[in-house]
Amino acid sequence: xxxxxxxxxxxxxxxxxxxxxxxxxxxxxxxxxxxxxxxxxxxxxxxxxxxxxxxxxxxxxxxxxxxxxxxxxxxxxxxxxxxxxxxxxxxxxxxxxxxxxxxxxxxxxxxxxxxxxxxxxxxxxxxxxxxxxxxxxxxxxxxxxxxxxxxxxxxxxxxxxxxxxxxxxxxxxxxxxxxxxxxxxxxxxxxxxxxxxxxxxxxxxxxxxxxxxxxxxxxxxxxxxxxxxxxxxxxxxxxxxxxxxxxxxxxxxxxxxxxxxxxxxxxxxxxxxxxxxxxxxxxxxxxxxxxxxxxxxxxxxxxxxxxxxxxxxxxxxxxxxxxxxxxxxxxxxxxxxxxxx
Numbered sequence: 248x249x250x251x252x253x254x255x256x257x258x259x260x261x262x263x264x265x266x267x268x269x270x271x272x273x274x275x276x277x278x279x280x281x282x283x284x285x286x287x288x289x290x291x292x293x294x295x296x297x298x299x300x301x302x303x304x305x306x307x308x309x310x311x312x313x314x315x316x317x318x319x320x321x322x323x324x325x326x327x328x329x330x331x332x333x334x335x336x337x338x339x340x341x342x343x344x345x346x347x348x349x350x351x352x353x354x355x356x357x358x359x360x361x362x363x364x365x366x367x368x369x370x371x372x373x374x375x376x377x378x379x380x381x382x383x384x385x386x387x388x389x390x391x392x393x394x395x396x397x398x399x400x401x402x403x404x405x406x407x408x409x410x411x412x413x414x415x416x417x418x419x420x421x422x423x424x425x426x427x428x429x430x431x432x433x434x435x436x437x438x439x440x441x442x443x444x445x446x447x448x449x450x451x452x453x454x455x456x457x458x459x460x461x462x463x464x465x466x467x468x469x470x471x472x473x474x475x476x477x478x479x480x481x482x483x484x485x486x487x488x489x490x491x492x493x494x495x496x497x498x499x500x501x502x503x504x505x506x507x508x509x510x511x512x513x514x515x516x517x518x519x520x521x522x523x524x525x526x527x528x529x530x531x532x533x534x535x536x537x538x539x540x541x542x543x544x545x546x547x548x549x550x551x552x553x554x555x556x557x558x559x560x561x562x563x564x565x566x567x568x569x570x571x572x573x574x575x576x577x578x579x580x581x582x583x584x585x586x587x588x
Contacts, residue, residue, distance in 0.1 A: 291553040293525035294318055296562040297533070297569060298517045300498050303344070307355025307517070311494065312362060314519045317562045320492070326364035328433040332356055335440040335455050335496075336372040338507055339386035345501045345511035347383075348438050350392040352496045352517070356438060357398055371428060373403030373458050375468035376507065380404055401428055404462035415483030417546070418475040423487050424464045434491040435459075437523060441500035441516075441530055443509060443573050446477050448541045448581040449534065450506050451527040452493035456484045478543040485523060485551055493526040494519045497533065502573035516569050524552030525559045532556065532587060535572030540585040 296314035300307065315321075334348035357368045370393060377383050380402040384390050393400050408424035429435065439455035447454055457469050457480070465471040472480040497516040503509035516533060520526040524547040528538035538544045538554045548554045556566075575582040 289549075290555075290558055291522075291549050292558055292560065293520060293522035293553050294560040294562055295518060295520035295522075295526050295529045297529065297564040297566070298519075299515055299564055299569060300517050301515045303349050303351040303498055307352055308358035308362070310517060311355050311359040311519065314517070314563065315359060315363070318519065318521060320363070320521075322363050324363075325360060325434075327366045329431065330360045330365045330368045330434045330436060331429070331432040332368065332370045332436050332438050333455065333459055334370060334372055334389070334438045335442075335450075335458070335506075336380075336383055336387060336389065337374055337376045337458075339377075339383055343511070345442075345499050345509070346440070346507060347387050347389070348440050348496045349498065350387070350389045352494070352498070353389065353438065354392050354396060356436065356494055357396060369399045369401060369432070371401035371403050371426070371459075373426070373461055375457060375462070378404070378462065378467055401426075403428070403459055406461055406463075408461050408464055411487050413483050413487055415479075415486035417479035417482045417486075420475055420480075420483065423483060424461065425459060425488065426461055429459075429488075435488065436492045436494060437490050439493065439495045440506075441495050441497035441512075441514060441518075441534065442505035443502050443534070443536075443575065443582060444505050445508075445579055446581055447481070447543065448585050449527070449531055449536055449544075451495055451530045452490075452523045453481050453485050453527055453543065453547070456488060456490065457481070459488065460484065478546070481543045482546055482551070485547070490523060492519070492521055493523045495526060495530050497530065500534070500573070502534075503576055504579065510574065512571070512573055514569065514571055516564070522552040524548065524554050528554035528556075529559060529561070529566065532566045533570050535570060535587050536575075536585050537587040 403426045406426040410422040437452040439452040444450035495518040497514040500512040501509040502512040531538040
């Protein structure tokens with residue numbers, strides 16, 4: 248049985264890492280062992296906060312405010328800032344709360360940031376599955392909440408973009424094009440849904456940022472990114488955009504053939520943090536998934552953030568107290584062998 252310590256959760260080079268490298272034929276004639284550079288990076292540290300939330304009618308704003316306080320996000324940092332919340336909005340789902348980030352979680356985040364003195368809070372999304380963003384926006388129930396709260400919604404698929412050098416360099420793309428709206432905000436918050444995924448095993452706060460890439464440049468369903476490689480595109484987007492915070496809606500998640508065709512999974516949690524790889528690794532463990540077996544997370548480890556359990560200070564609930572295994576489908580390659588043991 249492979250333990251988390253065997254997998255180098257502290258970012259160091261373990262005996263098992265050496266044996267794996269040797270088995271892969273990485274020992275050259277002189278006896279020098281060639282080891283991936285990531286093993287020599289200094290271990291990073293992060294904090295995540297897990298809250299038990301049994302249903303969407305609870306005081307989500309209060310719960311998120313508590314989590315932010317625990318993570319050191321206060322008025323001094325947020326006062327006067329313009330906050331952009333990026334939900335996971337993929338399909339019309341008024342009667343299927345396991346598909347999209349729930350509107351009441353968005354409302355809770357809006358209230359939490361406004362309580363901290365944010366100058367403005369907006370919601371923005373560029374769905375990859377549907378070209379008619381406003382239809383998804385309205386039929387998902389999000390339009391009712393944001394209209395009532397007088398919060399602006401922006402369709403990122405059709406906004407003019409601006410280019411940045413690709414700081415991830417995992418794909419062959421030299422630059423990445425982001426919505427010009429991002430030049431007018433101070434904080435970008437990924438508000439993902441806790442789901443399994445057909446192509447990446449798990450989709451959480453890092454994968455959620457596919458939706459910031461404008462469809463007018465990247466096609467539907469973000470075909471340019473799919474062609475460049477989904478896992479590496481996730482890394483490039485996160486390395487270049489450098490999002491500020493993540494909140495994952497795991498009150499009702501999705502298991503099985505996600506991100507659209509899966510089944511609802513009652514988990515009863517909200518997970519949040521400043522570092523997206525750490526948040527996603529925590530979510531994976533809650534889901535019964537080994538984050539070291541999710542390719543983009545394994546590559547992100549001690550580069551974009553830590554994913555080792557010993558490198559993530561857990562605030563709020565313990566992982567073991569909320570852990571519930573998500574259904575994985577053996578015939579889906581990305582879900583094969585990723586179960587946490």
